[in-house]
Amino acid sequence: MNFKLILNIAIHLLRARLKQSIVAAVGVTFGIAMFITLVSFMHGLNNMLDELMLNRTPHVRLYNEIKPTEHQPVFLSEQYKKSVNFISSIKPKDRGKDIYNSKAIIHYLKQDSRIIDVAPKITTPVFFNSGTIEISGVVYGIDAVAEEKLFRLSDYIIEGNISDLTQNNSIIIGKGLADKMMLKRGDILKVTTAKGNLASLKVVGITQIGIAELDNTMSYTSLSTAQKLLGAPKSYITDIQVKLHDITMAPALAKEFSAKFNVDAIDYQTSNSQFETGSTVRSIISYAVGIVLLIVAGFGIYNILNMMIFEKMDSIAILKATGFSGNDVKWIFILLSMVIGAAGGLFGLLFGFIFTSIIDVIPFSTAALPTIKTYPIDYNSTYYFVGITFALSTTFIAGLFPALKASKVDPVEIIRGK
Amino acid sequence: MISKVLETKKLSKFFYDPVKFQVLKEIDMSISSGEFVSIVGKSGCGKSTLLYLLSTMDTDYEGELFINDELVTGKTDKEFASIRNEKIGFVFQFHYLLTEYNVLKNVMLPGLKLGKLSEEEIEYHAMEHLRTLDMHEQALKMPNQLSGGQKQRVAIARALINKPLIIMGDEPTGNLDHKNSNLVFDIFQKLAIEHKQTLLIVTHDNDFATKTNRIITMEDGKIIK
Numbered sequence: 001m002n003f004k005l006i007l008n009i010a011i012h013l014l015r016a017r018l019k020q021s022i023v024a025a026v027g028v029t030f031g032i033a034m035f036i037t038l039v040s041f042m043h044g045l046n047n048m049l050d051e052l053m054l055n056r057t058p059h060v061r062l063y064n065e066i067k068p069t070e071h072q073p074v075f076l077s078e079q080y081k082k083s084v085n086f087i088s089s090i091k092p093k094d095r096g097k098d099i100y101n102s103k104a105i106i107h108y109l110k111q112d113s114r115i116i117d118v119a120p121k122i123t124t125p126v127f128f129n130s131g132t133i134e135i136s137g138v139v140y141g142i143d144a145v146a147e148e149k150l151f152r153l154s155d156y157i158i159e160g161n162i163s164d165l166t167q168n169n170s171i172i173i174g175k176g177l178a179d180k181m182m183l184k185r186g187d188i189l190k191v192t193t194a195k196g197n198l199a200s201l202k203v204v205g206i207t208q209i210g211i212a213e214l215d216n217t218m219s220y221t222s223l224s225t226a227q228k229l230l231g232a233p234k235s236y237i238t239d240i241q242v243k244l245h246d247i248t249m250a251p252a253l254a255k256e257f258s259a260k261f262n263v264d265a266i267d268y269q270t271s272n273s274q275f276e277t278g279s280t281v282r283s284i285i286s287y288a289v290g291i292v293l294l295i296v297a298g299f300g301i302y303n304i305l306n307m308m309i310f311e312k313m314d315s316i317a318i319l320k321a322t323g324f325s326g327n328d329v330k331w332i333f334i335l336l337s338m339v340i341g342a343a344g345g346l347f348g349l350l351f352g353f354i355f356t357s358i359i360d361v362i363p364f365s366t367a368a369l370p371t372i373k374t375y376p377i378d379y380n381s382t383y384y385f386v387g388i389t390f391a392l393s394t395t396f397i398a399g400l401f402p403a404l405k406a407s408k409v410d411p412v413e414i415i416r417g418k
Numbered sequence: 419m420i421s422k423v424l425e426t427k428k429l430s431k432f433f434y435d436p437v438k439f440q441v442l443k444e445i446d447m448s449i450s451s452g453e454f455v456s457i458v459g460k461s462g463c464g465k466s467t468l469l470y471l472l473s474t475m476d477t478d479y480e481g482e483l484f485i486n487d488e489l490v491t492g493k494t495d496k497e498f499a500s501i502r503n504e505k506i507g508f509v510f511q512f513h514y515l516l517t518e519y520n521v522l523k524n525v526m527l528p529g530l531k532l533g534k535l536s537e538e539e540i541e542y543h544a545m546e547h548l549r550t551l552d553m554h555e556q557a558l559k560m561p562n563q564l565s566g567g568q569k570q571r572v573a574i575a576r577a578l579i580n581k582p583l584i585i586m587g588d589e590p591t592g593n594l595d596h597k598n599s600n601l602v603f604d605i606f607q608k609l610a611i612e613h614k615q616t617l618l619i620v621t622h623d624n625d626f627a628t629k630t631n632r633i634i635t636m637e638d639g640k641i642i643k
């Protein structure tokens with residue numbers, strides 16, 4: 001088969017029906033442009049939300065879970081080793097939330113080349129006292145420098161400064177809390193711990209994460225202030241937050257650390273599984289819409305090709321009479337369809353790029369995402385590659401059936417018919 | 419021994435629609451290289467049908483067909499296509515040029531399909547054929563800008579482009595006035611004499627037929643003379 005000749009014939013046939021061909025190509029253009037726009041936009045959103053969660057969530061978190069001891073004393077007994085032992089009414093053991101030997105663990109983790117950095121944290125429930133009312137909440141004792149490095153906390157501080165936490169007995173509270181208790185910077189806030197310790201802390205800042213539940217309950221202090229509040233020693237830490245170079249390694253590393261340090265460990269993927277589902281659904285929607293639009297365009301091409309073949313019966317008969325085989329004729333029409341697909345598809349990519357560029361500059365601001373100013377777009381060459389592949393494969397399929405019909409045209413019938 | 423360009427053995431053809439009907443009845447014939455043969459017969463006697471079988475465009479028949487002493491009956495669609503491309507030049511009653519291409523490209527197309535020569539060489543040969551048919555000045559015109567006689571000359575040039583074993587024509591002058599008919603006949607005769615081109619032409623024009631080497635007369639699906 002002489003590809004150049006076949007393509008040349010396809011293009012000549014197409015030129016004879018230029019208007020219809022353009023209409024068909026516009027259908028493909030529209031489908032591909034919509035696909036590119038949707039996918040880029042949806043993935044932009046996905047990435048933005050991923051980043052949002054990634055910024056706030058450690059890739060691996062080490063902590064102590066409240067749970068019963070796994071190895072009960074009876075398992076150690078020689079006498080009952082071969083028996084099946086039933087133990088009822090086991091109560092969880094109080095190992096304390098403190099991570100044992102946390103200093104050494106942190107030191108060790110910081111050496112690990114797979115890890116970007118580590119941030120220690122103390123999580124403790126408290127009551128915030130406002131007059132006679134007690135509001136339950138959480139205090140996070142953090143290492144301001146490490147926390148800023150890993151989670152860019154300052155992005156969410158709307159008043160004050162993260163470095164103010166280095167002052168003794170200072171606290172940064174959520175906007176919801178501040179509003180409820182009518183607190184502003186410089187005010188004093190009374191805090192009661194679960195064990196009954198009372199402390200007065202100075203409000204040095206206000207955070208707004210954009211999730212009401214968090215903004216209404218949480219607050220940050222320094223590690224030392226939190227330890228003082230709990231009456232705990234200098235080494236007391238309840239969480240070690242780890243950020244990795246490669247997030248996909250999180251589940252494996254969580255297991256490794258858990259075994260090595262004898263603590264509980266949870267990875268990003270496990271703690272955000274519901275989040276992944278949302279991302280997947282958004283991807284599916286954008287692909288589905290793109291495919292549906294292309295199928296519609298495909299039917300358009302199918303119709304136009306059928307019409308063209310009907311009009312070009314004479315030409316088909318002549319080609320066959322002068323030595324083109326059914327296969328050649330088939331490829332002429334498939335290529336004709338794919339030329340429409342390629343032209344329409346390339347314009348579709350171009351328009352898709354233009355549309356996404358327009359969306360990219362539309363202002364979009366939300367309290368939850370202080371760093372985002374415009375709608376997010378993910379410019380990724382993969383989508384363009386997928387787009388053109390879609391365009392070519394749809395037009396190939398749309399062209400295939402009319403082309404098969406054309407290949408079966410009996411020249412004798414046409415020539416006799418005159 | 420003169421080689422046989424075309425030979426049939428008991429060639430029969432049936433049509434089934436609307437009723438079973440035998441158009442061609444066990445036709446035995448042969449055409450030798452360099453012959454200029456005409457087929458005559460009443461309208462409806464099966465001349466066109468025979469020509470479509472001989473040209474391999476219609477492959478639904480009984481009996482055997484030899485081209486250049488080779489049995490071609492039962493070959494594949496692709497093989498028939500290349501036989502038509504390389505060995506047979508066909509001229510129809512209604513010129514049948516591709517309206518999408520100009521005259522020159524129409525003539526070149528079977529040559530490009532064959533792909534034995536470069537595009538430049540094919541173009542050169544196409545121009546030569548157009549020149550001998552006095553059509554070289556119209557080479558860049560589109561088919562719809564030509565008269566019927568001119569179109570038919572272009573079709574002849576196209577039939578010649580791959581130096582076929584045989585040129586077949588189905589009433590190639592049937593749609594032309596007297597002057598143009600003579601012109602086309604002169605072209606065929608010139609090809610036969612000067613180039614030893616084998617020709618098989620169906621015609622209902624007795625003047626035309628008598629001027630050829632041999633006349634095959636058909637009646638009712640049989641060759642009677």
Ligand SMILES: Nc1ncnc2c1ncn2[C@@H]1O[C@H](COP(=O)(O)OP(=O)(O)O)[C@@H](O)[C@H]1O
Pocket residue numbers: 416433434435436441459460461462463464465466467468
């Ligand atoms: N497709 C067909 N189906 C049925 N009968 C046909 C068909 N084509 C031709 N015929 C019949 O076959 C006979 C021979 O036709 P044809 O070969 O065209 O005759 P000619 O060319 O000698 O005038 C005619 O009677 C015609 O009606």
Ligand SMILES: [Mg+2]
Pocket residue numbers: 465466467
């Ligand atoms: Mg006829």
